[in-house]
Amino acid sequence: MSVDEAPAAEYDVPPGEEPAATCPYCGRPFREERYATFHVGAEHAAACSDAEREAFEDERDDEEYELFTFHLKAAVSVFFVYFVFTFVYALVWSG
Template sequence: MLAETVTQPEYEVPESETSFERCPYCERPFRTDELLIHHVGSNHRDSCTDEELEAYEAVESDEEFELFTFHVKAAVTVFMVYFMFSFMYALVWA
């Protein structure tokens, strides 16, 4: 038995969800405007306007900065944990 391919995905938005944005190209709903901008820039790059493309590049830049900040925090945390265990090891065996 072959699996049925979905050509047009269907999205159900709960009745309690009142604030959502829809993609102007495929009508897919998104909770935030930032998610909509990211979707339009990555999936509809050929048909989006210059303003939408600029907004996508700005959102992508912000996302890269947030990811860099997370990596720095994670590296500092790992270093501090390593230092703490090394210091405790030295105190116990001294």
């Protein structure tokens, strides 16, 4: 039995919440449409349509850009904190 043929599992959705999207292949609910897009592209790659595959690749590219931006901001922040501590250390010991 392949992943695409797996029986639909039951998922607990909190009362009062409606999923923003569900997987068209296995029925899994998702809070955001992009999570469903990632799921379809990763778990149902063999069965998904060209449009779904393109949407998955677009979301993956956006995610990679966001991750690069986060890493860049983190590196700049660490460098800035290091510079400030070094400057304060030099200022304290020079006086």
